[in-house]
Amino acid sequence: xxxxxxxxxxxxxxxxxxxxxxxxxxxxxxxxxxxxxxxxxxxxxxxxxxxxxxxxxxxxxxxxxxxxxxxxxxxxxxxxxxxxxxxxxxxxxxxxxxxxxxxxxxxxxxxxxxxxxxxxxxxxxxxxxxxxxxxxxxxxxxxxxxxxxxxxxxxxxxxxxxxxxxxxxxxxxxxxxxxxxxxxxxxxxxxxxxxxxxxxxxxxxxxxxxxxxxxxxxxxxxxxxxxxxxxxxxxxxxxxxxxxxxxx
Amino acid sequence: xxxxxxxxxxxxxxxxxxxxxxxxxxxxxxxxxxxxxxxxxxxxxxxxxxxxxxxxxxxxxxxxxxxxxxxxxxxxxxxxxxxxxxxxxxxxxxxxxxxxxxxxxxxxxxxxxxxxxxxxxxxxxxxxxxxxxxxxxxxxxxxxxxxxxxxxxxxxxxxxxxxxxxxxxxxxxxxxxxxxxxxxxxxxxxxxxxxxxxxxxxxxxxxxxxxxxxxxxxxxxxxxxxxxxxxxxxxxxxxxxxxx
Ligand SMILES: Nc1ncnc2c1ncn2[C@@H]1O[C@H](COP(=O)(O)OP(=O)(O)O)[C@@H](O)[C@H]1O
Ligand SMILES: [Mg+2]
Numbered sequence: 001x002x003x004x005x006x007x008x009x010x011x012x013x014x015x016x017x018x019x020x021x022x023x024x025x026x027x028x029x030x031x032x033x034x035x036x037x038x039x040x041x042x043x044x045x046x047x048x049x050x051x052x053x054x055x056x057x058x059x060x061x062x063x064x065x066x067x068x069x070x071x072x073x074x075x076x077x078x079x080x081x082x083x084x085x086x087x088x089x090x091x092x093x094x095x096x097x098x099x100x101x102x103x104x105x106x107x108x109x110x111x112x113x114x115x116x117x118x119x120x121x122x123x124x125x126x127x128x129x130x131x132x133x134x135x136x137x138x139x140x141x142x143x144x145x146x147x148x149x150x151x152x153x154x155x156x157x158x159x160x161x162x163x164x165x166x167x168x169x170x171x172x173x174x175x176x177x178x179x180x181x182x183x184x185x186x187x188x189x190x191x192x193x194x195x196x197x198x199x200x201x202x203x204x205x206x207x208x209x210x211x212x213x214x215x216x217x218x219x220x221x222x223x224x225x226x227x228x229x230x231x232x233x234x235x236x237x238x239x240x241x242x243x244x245x246x247x248x
Numbered sequence: 249x250x251x252x253x254x255x256x257x258x259x260x261x262x263x264x265x266x267x268x269x270x271x272x273x274x275x276x277x278x279x280x281x282x283x284x285x286x287x288x289x290x291x292x293x294x295x296x297x298x299x300x301x302x303x304x305x306x307x308x309x310x311x312x313x314x315x316x317x318x319x320x321x322x323x324x325x326x327x328x329x330x331x332x333x334x335x336x337x338x339x340x341x342x343x344x345x346x347x348x349x350x351x352x353x354x355x356x357x358x359x360x361x362x363x364x365x366x367x368x369x370x371x372x373x374x375x376x377x378x379x380x381x382x383x384x385x386x387x388x389x390x391x392x393x394x395x396x397x398x399x400x401x402x403x404x405x406x407x408x409x410x411x412x413x414x415x416x417x418x419x420x421x422x423x424x425x426x427x428x429x430x431x432x433x434x435x436x437x438x439x440x441x442x443x444x445x446x447x448x449x450x451x452x453x454x455x456x457x458x459x460x461x462x463x464x465x466x467x468x469x470x471x472x473x474x475x476x477x478x479x480x481x482x483x484x485x486x487x488x489x490x491x492x
Binding site: 162 | 320348382
């Protein structure tokens with residue numbers, strides 16, 4: 001084995017032939033990773049909640065459509081969905097819209113990554129929200145309706161507040177997944193953290209890939225840890241006094 | 249107040265209710281009893297349209313429950329219901345349980361709703377627990393809050409579906425006392441219950457159901473006083489539950 005020359009300060013060095021430093025590239029990558037994951041998470045929560053709720057409504061056709069949605073977005077690999085949104089969709093939409101998407105849509109890689117990741121994750125969020133609603137005692141819905149709430153109000157005031165509380169732990173792991181999954185966006189050219197790592201270790205600092213990869217891994221761990229803490233805080237703040245999960 | 253005319257209901261092939269006809273007049277307390285699975289819960293839930301039915305007609309103050317044009321949330325807001333498992337909203341404090349529907353359904357202001365809620369909470373003897381959450385109360389206390397929550401909507405009639413059967417025995421009376429008081433104040437009530445002491449005390453009429461049919465529908469005095477005139481099934485049922 002050849003001698004590996006450890007150099008932990010590699011990330012502090014200047015990129016040869018530029019004014020920039022490697023840590024700036026990593027910071028920019030981290031910024032895109034966080035921005036993409038957070039935006040996609042908002043999309044996933046909104047769409048996922050809606051679909052999850054629709055899977056539990058009395059109307060059979062509506063529930064069936066929502067189920068089909070979940071199956072499609074959950075079962076096609078994320079990277080394939082990413083390519084479909086980026087390369088295929090512009091060809092399928094009306095001509096002018098396609099041109100706009102290819103030539104003038106702002107931040108095309110970012111926008112596409114958010115949409116692809118958001119819809120992919122929404123299917124998983126939908127499943128969690130549905131599970132939470134179904135975990136509630138059946139009588140809760142009747143109790144809401146019996147008070148005179150409409151079905152919508154019953155979801156809003158009675159079912160969802162408890163359902164979300166119940167599924168905070170699985171939602172936490174989906175939230176952490178979305179950060180990891182955002183790395184797939186390098187395939188469409190988004191300059192997120194893993195993209196930067198590959199660029200640095202591939203073309204620029206081939207002598208010290210291990211250090212760069214270690215730093216990048218540590219950054220992902222830091223993000224995951226932060227997400228975990230935030231969700232634990234939310235769980236604590238929303239804990240219901242005296243409530244024993246499982247109901248009756 | 250409530251008229252139930254020839255109501256039948258099926259779950260697929262299985263007929264849960266067969267040609268049920270009865271009525272609850274203003275100020276009456278009607279007790280519904282019968283063996284488990286006889287359709288008591290199903291019948292009482294058809295009154296506020298929590299269970300749909302396929303045949304017959306139900307009128308609540310002249311409003312047809314089965315009519316697709318009927319505004320069900322509005323109808324339900326005038327019919328109070330108390331469930332076997334209380335069904336308080338666990339994430340809301342007792343006060344919020346008492347005021348949320350007053351505000352969101354009836355459009356009352358917070359102060360008015362709070363005033364009303366606390367008065368009723370006092371009436372069921374739980375004023376000191378206003379700030380607590382349902383999970384911090386005993387079953388009997390939760391059920392009393394559930395009664396107060398239903399009363400806060402100023403219902404024209406109250407439906408009870410086995411309100412004491414999920415309670416530990418020592419808590420049954422605190423709930424029955426509230427119900428007796430309510431009956432004596434003239435509230436119109438339809439109660440599914442096996443508490444024959446309660447029936448003897450306040451019932452106007454007793455309905456006995458078996459296998460989805462109303463087998464007996466008579467005055468309290470006829471029901472308890474002339475057992476020999478009752479059907480075989482009703483007598484068997486009574487002898488079983490009165491042994492306890
Ligand atoms: N959702 C349902 N689907 C099929 N059968 C049901 C359903 N709900 C209740 N049943 C049946 O209907 C019958 C009456 O139930 P119920 O009204 O709850 O009886 P009770 O309250 O008198 O014990 C029972 O045999 C029960 O198994
Ligand atoms: Mg029942």
